Amino acid sequence: MSNTHSRVPEPVASEHIPLKARNVSFSWEDTPLHWLPDDPFTTHTINVLHLLLPAGERWFVHVYKQVLPYIRDERLREDVIGFIGQEAMHAQAHDEVLPHLRARGLDPTPYTAQVDWLFEKLLGDRTLPPGRARHWWLMERVAMIAAIEHYTAFLGDWVLNATELDRRGADPTMLDLLRWHGAEEVEHRSVAFDLFLHVDGGYRRRVRTWATAFTALVFLWQRGARFFMENDPTLTDGRASFKDFHRSGRAGTLPTTGAMLRSIPRYLSRSYHPSQEGSTAQAVAYLASSPAATAAERAAAGGRASDMPRLATLALATGAAVLARRALRRRTAASPLWPLRPGGAGVRAATPRALRLRVAGMSAWPRAWSDSASRAPACRRGSRAPTSTSYSPRGSCGSTRSAATPGTPPRTPSRRG
Ligand SMILES: [Fe+2]
Ligand SMILES: [Fe+2]
Numbered sequence: 001m002s003n004t005h006s007r008v009p010e011p012v013a014s015e016h017i018p019l020k021a022r023n024v025s026f027s028w029e030d031t032p033l034h035w036l037p038d039d040p041f042t043t044h045t046i047n048v049l050h051l052l053l054p055a056g057e058r059w060f061v062h063v064y065k066q067v068l069p070y071i072r073d074e075r076l077r078e079d080v081i082g083f084i085g086q087e088a089m090h091a092q093a094h095d096e097v098l099p100h101l102r103a104r105g106l107d108p109t110p111y112t113a114q115v116d117w118l119f120e121k122l123l124g125d126r127t128l129p130p131g132r133a134r135h136w137w138l139m140e141r142v143a144m145i146a147a148i149e150h151y152t153a154f155l156g157d158w159v160l161n162a163t164e165l166d167r168r169g170a171d172p173t174m175l176d177l178l179r180w181h182g183a184e185e186v187e188h189r190s191v192a193f194d195l196f197l198h199v200d201g202g203y204r205r206r207v208r209t210w211a212t213a214f215t216a217l218v219f220l221w222q223r224g225a226r227f228f229m230e231n232d233p234t235l236t237d238g239r240a241s242f243k244d245f246h247r248s249g250r251a252g253t254l255p256t257t258g259a260m261l262r263s264i265p266r267y268l269s270r271s272y273h274p275s276q277e278g279s280t281a282q283a284v285a286y287l288a289s290s291p292a293a294t295a296a297e298r299a300a301a302g303g304r305a306s307d308m309p310r311l312a313t314l315a316l317a318t319g320a321a322v323l324a325r326r327a328l329r330r331r332t333a334a335s336p337l338w339p340l341r342p343g344g345a346g347v348r349a350a351t352p353r354a355l356r357l358r359v360a361g362m363s364a365w366p367r368a369w370s371d372s373a374s375r376a377p378a379c380r381r382g383s384r385a386p387t388s389t390s391y392s393p394r395g396s397c398g399s400t401r402s403a404a405t406p407g408t409p410p411r412t413p414s415r416r417g
Helices: 040-070 074-095 098-103 109-122 132-160 163-167 172-187 191-199 203-231 242-251 257-268 280-289 291-333 352-359 372-381
Strands: none
Touching: 040 074, 040 098, 040 109, 040 132, 040 172, 040 191, 040 203, 040 242, 074 172, 074 191, 109 203, 132 172, 132 191, 132 203, 132 257, 132 280, 172 280, 172 291, 203 257, 242 257, 280 291
């Protein structure tokens, strides 16, 4: 098997769009345990997503943050950053289903603990010496994510077209979660593969990591479905089998076995590119009508709009301050107390504080009590050797009394005005 590209994967340019994360939220109070009525097997087979995705997608984010320095293409970098934002939101949204399952008597903790161990320990950062070994492990994980994303895009495309779920009265909130996620998977389906091609792209690595990812997914999925069926408090003899999966696929409530098998040679084809599958237009159309995604858009637009009054207030306050300062200058210029500084008359000297001090006869203001930001460097450059590099009102230039003009009584900072 050659490691070279005999045929270059050809992306479909029209399928590329800029990515953005949508800050969705879902309310699960009214969702029944079996959100697909009278079909616990399909419900729980799809529920496995809530167990796998939070840990898996956070792992994607963790790995991709390490790959960012290797990206030399600006558009790909933007895509990867958009991908990270979307995957982080997916993980959070699925994580929030778990308390709902617990409330319905189905505690997923024993399973999620194992999944967390898998992604954090087995597939996490290993203690490897810097250099080739560490780079090899990073590239393996990048290729593995590309293979997994082939299946998340496959599932996303499937759920967008799974009209049988609607016909059977699936819970609308759960359906919206699955389709919002599926649509974003279709939106960003090329990013992981493009990143893999950019940083490595080796065909042997693609095949090897696909085999690992596919085996792990099948193992974890059937294990998760069995876990849910066996622990469902409403079922006396809950079981999950491949026969059930095949039957649900034929009924249209799960992907068909044939479609799953046909997806394998497509990914392993040397001319494969994810943009050749699925439809970005369909994904975007769903996101434009998704209750959760449109609510997130409205909230984001509201947030941007609510910033406007704050900005207007800030602009008005700044303008008022400028006008007040000009008025003060005019008044002080006409005052008999002007000029305040012998031989140094100037409008800038007529600050309110200086004016008050002059009126009170405090012409010799101790340097060390002056504004620290403007006076500290001069203080440090003075003839007295500073004992500290940080400036303080009683500071590094010596005592307040010694810095003051002889005969001028020391004053407390509280009288600075
Ligand atoms: Fe995702
Ligand atoms: Fe994804």
